Every structure is written in C-alpha cells, then in structure tokens.
Amino acid sequence: MCQNAFVPRYVDKDERRRQVAGALHRIAAREGLEKVSIRTVAAEAGLSVGAVQRDFGTKDELLHFALRQMLANVAKRISEVRIGPGRLSFAEGLRRVLTELLPTDDDRLAEARVWSAFYARAAVDDRFADVLAELDAHSREALRAAVGWAVETGELAPGQDPDALVELLLVLVDGVWLSAVRQPSGTPLDAPRAAVEAAITALTVARRDDRAADARG
Amino acid sequence: MCQNAFVPRYVDKDERRRQVAGALHRIAAREGLEKVSIRTVAAEAGLSVGAVQRDFGTKDELLHFALRQMLANVAKRISEVRIGPGRLSFAEGLRRVLTELLPTDDDRLAEARVWSAFYARAAVDDRFADVLAELDAHSREALRAAVGWAVETGELAPGQDPDALVELLLVLVDGVWLSAVRQPSGTPLDAPRAAVEAAITALTVARRDDRAADARG
DNA sequence: CTCCTTTCAATACGGTCGTATCGATACGAA
C-alpha cells in the first residue's frame, strides 16, 4: 500500500531503454529514420511491440531518447579528451577531438548517417533543433578548451582570435562530416581523416615562424 | 494510327511535372520529407492522386524528379554568375556564388531544409547520393572558375593552391548551410551572410600586402 | 458527326503505421 515504493523491477529499465535506442540507431544507420517504427525497432531489439511501448509510451519519446542518447555518447567521448598541463598537447588534443567528431571510422560514419537524419528532422521540428544546439555547445566547448590551451602555450599565433578560430573549426567539422555522409557507400574515409590532419597542420604551423609564411602562400 | 504522333496534349506535361515538384518542395520545407506522399503532394498542387500518378508513375520517380529539379535550379543559378574579363570581379563573383549556395534569404533557407532531407536519404540510398555528387560537381566548378579568375588577375596570393582553396570553400559552404538549417525556426540569417563576407574578406585580403599580416594575426 | 485515345477523379486493395487494449504470467508483500 506504500504509494510507489512497490517496485518489483525484474529488469533494469534504463539499461533496456538504452538497448532499444541502440536498435533504433542501427536501423537508422542502415535504412534511414523513415524505416524506424515501433515494430521494426522492437524486432531489431528482440522485443515485442508492447515492451517498447511500455518503455517509451510514444514514438516521439523514443526518437527523442535515441537522439539524446547519441548526444550523450558524443559528449562523453569528447569530454574525456583531457587537454592541458601534464595532459595532451594542443595538436594531439585537437586531433582526438576532431577524430571523435568526424566519421574517421565505420562506426562513426554510421553514427554520422544517423545524425544527418536527425538534422533533417531538426530542420522542420524545433524540439530536435534544441537538442542539436546542445551538441553544438558541447563541440564548441571542447574546441574552445583545445584552442585556449594552445593560446596559453603559445602554439597559436598570438594575434589570432581564438573565438573566431573555434567557430571556423565548428563549420569545418560540419562541412567535412556532411561531405562524408553524402558519399556513396563503400567510399573510403580518407577525406575526413585527411581533413583532421590538414587542420592540425594548419593550426600548429604557427609554432615555427618560417612555416607561417608558407601557410599563407 | 500514326504510332505516337497522336498527342492531344491539353496541358504541358513537363510544366506540370515541375509544378508538382514545387508542391513537393513546399511540403518538404514545411514539414519534412516524411510528410511527402502522393496524396499530400497532389493536394498541395491542387491535383488528384491519379493525376500525379500518371505524371510520375511511382513515388520514387517523383522524389528523384524533385531532387533533380532542385539540382537544376541551383546549377542554373550559379552557372549564370559570369566571372572573367569584362564580367564580374573575383570578389563580387565569389560573393554571388556563395550567396546562391548558402541560405542567405528565407527562400534559400527553405531550399536548404529540403536539401538536408535529401542528404539524409543519400546517406542510406546511393541513388540519391549520386545526384548530390552532381551538385557537388557543379559547386566545385563554379568555385573553381571564381578562384581561377582570381589567380589570373593576381587577386590571390600566387603560392596559394587554387584547388585546395576550392575544396576548403566547398567544406565551408556545407558547414555554413548545415549550421543554418539546424537553427530553430525564426533565427535570423545573419550567420550565413556574415560567413559570405568573411570568406570574401579573407580571400581578397591578398590584394593589399599590409592587410595580409592582419589576417594572419 | 462518330470513333479513339488521352486525361481525369474516384475508389478499391493490401500493407504498415501508431496506439490502445487485453488476458496470461511472474513476483514481492502480507
């Protein structure tokens, strides 16, 4: 009779919500978000329709949870990159952050395909756009940390505006992963990987003054 | 009995195919590609379901025609920008090309929303990816023409690699319009417009050597 | 004029969708 202390929880609810979200990610990466339905997700997760319904109630809630799950995954990955004194150098830290953000391997390419589907949703649904704004904020913060550390160590030319550089890097990240996503399947991931290295090279070139002139022309 | 000379064409078929595609574009920009169906498109175009069916046969054909129509529109717009001797200067030509490619007004933002939906499709369907590759080629050609003319007139620093610059601009274009698309509706379009001007400024700065140093910091 | 083909709206059909409902079952509380 205790109001809600009675919880015969046979399974870990959050864990299964995450598993269902994973099933959704696999379907979306393989066939697109329009093939995602309660039924297809339930089948992919090895559950019944009713089970998914009980965990999420409505399809909209399922989609939002899956999106937030992706956001959490990326945010965790890039927040674990530790740049600073005694940690990673600017070049290596930036490389790690960009590698996490860009489709540098097949898993991340699959993830990028799902992102592209959610971007299309965000274009017509502000609720999704708000979540993507959070992703933007996380990426900006990680890049700001990397660039800020470069300023401290003098790895960046002193007159360079760090904020503008961060914004440029954000645009580059978006442009590069979008280019990778639109390639026909099977295209090797050389372009995103090369873009990472090109960005590192361009931004760490200020270390040696004689190479600064080369960078400009 | 003439095999097919008997054509009592009451309406211009191609014209109406374009009108139907326009209806699809409006729905996709407003509610997303998943709300596009034979029925909704027919209603938006003021036609019956049967009419749309006769013009396109299958929904897949309708989608591909609508995508190719968007491609043709953009290709026409950017190919009309004439850069060269007696025509537009590098700065002005680049400004025009970038203005056409980026969501610099509400119409182009609506178009960008539809592009984002087709990008998501291209991520899981090579047939759409192939069309987007054509868009890529058109953009690359237009930017190559602009940069090439800048090299001829010396508006670009001579050591700068034109091809690399074109690729950089392409990535910037993708990143900027994707950023604009994910903003909540009602967000002003200052960012894409500022990006156009920033690119112009950064690339035409080489005209005056004293400003080259400022650009680098 | 009469035919013949194209156009057209309307409707039918089979399928999938999101969601609601329902009996059976499993397990903690008493």
Place this chain on the structure above:
DNA sequence: TTCGTATCGATACGACCGTATTGAAAGGAG
C-alpha cells in the same frame, strides 16, 4: 499460501500509405 501489481506477448483498431483499377469526360482524326 494468496493477493495485487507490474510486466509480458498478442492482437485489435483506425488512419494513412503506395499502387492499381475503373468509368466518365474531353477533344483531335476520320
């Protein structure tokens, strides 16, 4: 043990989907 509740798979329902079909209307060809 018995009871009450949370979980479960299965199924029902109405809506919308893509597509096929059908019969009426329309306008050049003879």
